[in-house]
Amino acid sequence: MKVAFIGLGTMGYPMAGHLVAQGHDVTVYNRTTEKAARWASEHQGSYQETPALAAQDADIVFTCVGNDDDVRQVFNGEHGILKSVRAGTLLVDHTTASPDVAIEIAELAKQIDCRFIDAPVSGGEAGAVNGVLTVMIGGDAADFAKAEPVMRAYAKSMSLMGPVGNGQITKMANQICIAGVLQGLSEAVTLASQSGLDIDKMVDVLKHGAAGSWQMENRASTMNKREFDFGFAIDWMRKDLGICFDHAQKIGVELPLAKQVDAKYAELQQQGLNRCDTSVLIKQYDSE
Amino acid sequence: MKVAFIGLGTMGYPMAGHLVAQGHDVTVYNRTTEKAARWASEHQGSYQETPALAAQDADIVFTCVGNDDDVRQVFNGEHGILKSVRAGTLLVDHTTASPDVAIEIAELAKQIDCRFIDAPVSGGEAGAVNGVLTVMIGGDAADFAKAEPVMRAYAKSMSLMGPVGNGQITKMANQICIAGVLQGLSEAVTLASQSGLDIDKMVDVLKHGAAGSWQMENRASTMNKREFDFGFAIDWMRKDLGICFDHAQKIGVELPLAKQVDAKYAELQQQGLNRCDTSVLIKQYDSE
Numbered sequence: 229m230k231v232a233f234i235g236l237g238t239m240g241y242p243m244a245g246h247l248v249a250q251g252h253d254v255t256v257y258n259r260t261t262e263k264a265a266r267w268a269s270e271h272q273g274s275y276q277e278t279p280a281l282a283a284q285d286a287d288i289v290f291t292c293v294g295n296d297d298d299v300r301q302v303f304n305g306e307h308g309i310l311k312s313v314r315a316g317t318l319l320v321d322h323t324t325a326s327p328d329v330a331i332e333i334a335e336l337a338k339q340i341d342c343r344f345i346d347a348p349v350s351g352g353e354a355g356a357v358n359g360v361l362t363v364m365i366g367g368d369a370a371d372f373a374k375a376e377p378v379m380r381a382y383a384k385s386m387s388l389m390g391p392v393g394n395g396q397i398t399k400m401a402n403q404i405c406i407a408g409v410l411q412g413l414s415e416a417v418t419l420a421s422q423s424g425l426d427i428d429k430m431v432d433v434l435k436h437g438a439a440g441s442w443q444m445e446n447r448a449s450t451m452n453k454r455e456f457d458f459g460f461a462i463d464w465m466r467k468d469l470g471i472c473f474d475h476a477q478k479i480g481v482e483l484p485l486a487k488q489v490d491a492k493y494a495e496l497q498q499q500g501l502n503r504c505d506t507s508v509l510i511k512q513y514d515s516e
Numbered sequence: 517m518k519v520a521f522i523g524l525g526t527m528g529y530p531m532a533g534h535l536v537a538q539g540h541d542v543t544v545y546n547r548t549t550e551k552a553a554r555w556a557s558e559h560q561g562s563y564q565e566t567p568a569l570a571a572q573d574a575d576i577v578f579t580c581v582g583n584d585d586d587v588r589q590v591f592n593g594e595h596g597i598l599k600s601v602r603a604g605t606l607l608v609d610h611t612t613a614s615p616d617v618a619i620e621i622a623e624l625a626k627q628i629d630c631r632f633i634d635a636p637v638s639g640g641e642a643g644a645v646n647g648v649l650t651v652m653i654g655g656d657a658a659d660f661a662k663a664e665p666v667m668r669a670y671a672k673s674m675s676l677m678g679p680v681g682n683g684q685i686t687k688m689a690n691q692i693c694i695a696g697v698l699q700g701l702s703e704a705v706t707l708a709s710q711s712g713l714d715i716d717k718m719v720d721v722l723k724h725g726a727a728g729s730w731q732m733e734n735r736a737s738t739m740n741k742r743e744f745d746f747g748f749a750i751d752w753m754r755k756d757l758g759i760c761f762d763h764a765q766k767i768g769v770e771l772p773l774a775k776q777v778d779a780k781y782a783e784l785q786q787q788g789l790n791r792c793d794t795s796v797l798i799k800q801y802d803s804e
Contacts, residue, residue, distance in 0.1 A: 327711070350725050362725055387721045389713060397711045398718055401704040405727035408703065411773045412696015416689040419760070419769050423615070423685045425677060430686055433675045437638050437650055438748070439693035441729035460726070472707070481707050481801070485699045485773065513769070 229253065229378065232286040234279050234302050234309065236263050239322070239349065239356045240292035246359050246381040247290075248273050257282035257302075278307035288378055289313065292322040295467060296329045303333050315341035320375050322363070324348040324464075326471050327393030328478075330366060334392040343371045346392055348399040349383070352460050360384040364402075366394035400475060403468045406506060407489040409443045414510040417452050427452040447507040454514075459505030462493045469493075517541070517666065520574035522567050522590050522597065524551050527610070527637065527644045528580035531670045534647045535578075536561050538669040545570035545590075566595035576666055577601065580610040583755060584617045591621050603629035608663050610651075612636040612752075614759050615681030618654060622680040631659045634680055636687040637671070640748050648672040652690075654682035688763060691756045694794060695777040697731045702798040705740050715740040735795040742802075747793030750781045757781075 229252050233244035236258040244267065247254045254273040258264040264275035276282040279302045283289045289309055291302055299321060303309050309319065310333075319337055321330065321344070330346035337344040345367030355361040363379055363386040365372050372388045379386055389398045416439075421427055431448045434440060450456070469490045476483050492512045499515075501508050517540050521532035524546040532555065535542045542561040546552040552563035564570040567590045571577045577597055579590055587609060591597050597607065598621075607625055609618065609632070618634035625632040633655030643649040651667055651674040653660050660676045667674055677686045704727075709715055719736045722728060738744070757778045764771050780800045787803075789796050 350722075350727075352726075362721065364721055385721070385724075387717065389717060389721070394711075394713055397708055397713050398721060401708040401713070401718055402722050402725065402727040404704040404707065405697075405700045405722065405729070405732065408696050408698075408700015408773075409693075409727070409729060410696075411700075412693045415696065415769075415771045415774055416692040419692065419764055419767070419771065420685055420689040422767055422769055423682075423763070425682060425685050425689070429675065429677060430689055433650065433652055433673070433677070433686060434638075434690050434693065436673075436730075437690065438640075438730050438734075439638075439690040439697070441693070441697060441731075442724075442726050443729075444693065446726075475711070476707055479707070479710050481703075481710055483703045483707065484776070485696075486703055488772070 230285055230287045231255070231378065232257070232283040232289040234282060234289065234291040235293040236267050237292065238353050241267060242356045243290070243292065243322070243382045244273070245271050247378070250381040252378070255282045255286070279305070279309045280307045280312035283309040283317070284312040286313065286317060288318045288320065288375065290320045290322060294323070296325045299323050299325050299329050299333065304336060310336055310340060313340070313342055317342045318371055318374055319344045320347050320379070321345070322347050322349050324399050324468050324471065325396060326474060327366070327396040330393045330396055343368070344392065345371050345375060346395040347375070347379070348395050350399065350402055356382060363387070364389055364395040364398035366390060366392045366396065396471070399468070400472045403465065404472055404483065404486050406443065407469065407486045409441045410506060410509045411485065411489050413441070413443055413448055413451065414512060417448055417510060418513045421452050443507065451507045451510040454511070456501070456504035456508040459507065461503045462496060462506055462508060463502045465506045466490060466493050466497070518573055518575050519543070519666065520545070520571040520577040522570060522577065522579040523581040524555050525580065525582070526641050529555060530644045531578070531580065531610070532561070533559050534669040535666070540666070543570045543574070567593070567597045568595045568600035571597040571605070572600040574601065574605060576606045576608065576663065578608050578610060582611070584613045587611050587613050587617050587621065592624060598624055598628060601628070601630055605630045606659055606662055607632045608635050608667070609633070610635050610637055612687050612756050612759065613684060614762060615654070615684040618681045618684055631656070632680065633659050633663060634683040635663070635667070636683050638687065638690055644670060651675070652677055652683040652686035654678060654680045654684065684759070687756070688760045691753065692760055692771065692774050694731065695757065695774045697729045698794060698797045699773065699777050701729070701731055701736055701739065702800060705736055705798060706801045709740055731795065739795045739798040742799070744789070744792035744796040747795065749791045750784060750794055750796060751790045753794045754778060754781050754785070
C-alpha cells in the first residue's frame, strides 16, 4: 500500500520504520528535512519537502506531530495534506491533540471526500520502538477496519472508542489517571521510606491488592532511587494535561487533582527536570 | 493450639471462625457479649466476658478492634490481655492502628516476657470471609514464623516488613495509594462519561497500560453506575487516613492529596454516605 507518514519524532520515526518492514511503500515528511533524509536512507523509503508532496499519491496518510497547531498546519497549511490528497484517502492522526481539532479536520476532509480518524497512542518510546503501542481511535467503523491491518505494524492493541474525537477523550482519561496514581504513590513512597520501610518489599506486598497499579509495579522502586531518565517526559505530560484542562473547562468538569499535579510538574520543569519521566513527581519532596 | 481472638467485627468474626476450622481451640471476646455468644454457638468455640479471661490460657492471642484507644483498652485496660497472659504468649494485633501504639504495646508485652507483632490486614470483608487476606507484619522473624502457620487459616499472603510498627507503615502506604488512584479515576471517569465515552470500553483499553490499577479494573464501571454498597466503607478509610496524618505530621511529611481526598470523604459522610465503598469519591461531582 502507498503510505505517507508525517512527523518523525520520538514516536513517528520508529513507527514509520515498522510500516516499511511490513512491506508498505512509505514516503515521509518531517519539519527538519535532514531527519527525513536520514530516515529514508536507513529504511527502504523516500521523503518529501512538504506534507502535500508526501501525501499526494498515498492510500493512507499517518500524522504524528506535536500539538493542535501542528495538526492544523500539516493538514490545512499552505503545503498541507488536504491540498494534495486524492478523494478516498484515509487520514489517521496519531498526535495527542484536542477532540475539537479532530472534529475540525474530519469536517475539512469530508469536503474533499476523504476520511479522518483520530488515533492517539500510548506505550511511549519503548512501545513505538518495539511495535507494541496501544491505539485509541475515534471515527467510523469502516475507516477503522481499513486502518487496523496497517497500524498492526506498530500496535498490539487498537480500539474503536466511538465517533471522531473519542480517541482523544480516551487518551485524556489515561493521562488523568496517571496523574492521580503518581501523586498517591509520591506521598506513599515518601512516607514509607522516611519511616524506614523497604520500598521494594512494600511493592511486592501491595501490588496485587486494592492499592496496586502499573505505576506502583514499574515506578515505585525507581522513584525511591530517584531514577527518572526514561519513560514519558513531563514536558509532554504537561502538553497532554493542557488539552484535558481546555476540554474540561469547555464541558464544565473540574479536575482539581490533575491541576495540582500539573502545577507541581511546572515547578519541576523550572528546575530543569523537563525531560524526566512523569514519576519525577516525587521530587516535589526534595526542594529544601 | 489454644488461641484467643479479641474483637468480632466485620473482619474478626469470620477470621476467628477460620481458626476453628483449622482445628484450633478458640476462645473469643467481644465488647457486645451477645455477638460473642452467637459466634461461639455457630462455631465449635467458647467465649469469655473480658479480654483477660479469653487470653489467660492462650498460646497465641489475636486482636482485631477499632482504633488505637481500643487496642490500648483490650491489651492494657483493667481487664486487658496483659493482665492475664502467661509468659511466652505471642500477641498479634490485626487492627489498623498507629505504629506508636504497636511499639507501646510491644514494650509492655516485653516486660511480662510476652511477644507482640503488629499485623494489619487488607482484602476487606470478602477477604476475611474467604480466608484470603493480605497481612503486613512488623516484628521479629521468630515471632512471625510462629504466627504464620496459624494466620494461614485466613491469609493468602503474609509478609514481614521489618520491626514492630512496620506493618502499620505498610498499611498506611496502601491507603494513601488508594486515595490517589481513586481521585484520578473520579476525575477521569467523570470527564470521559460526560464526553460520551463508554466507560467499560475505556477500562478495557486502559487497564493494562501505564494508567492501569486495581481500582480501575474493579471500580471504574461501578463508579460510573453509582454503585457503592460493597467494599471498604469511607468511615474506615477516614480512620485509617487519620492515622496517616498523625504519623506524617510526626515525621514531617506533607500528604496534600490524601488530605484533600479525606476532606471530600468528610463531605460525603455528611451526606450520609459513610457506609459506602471508598469509590464513592466520584460523588464529589454530584453535589448541585
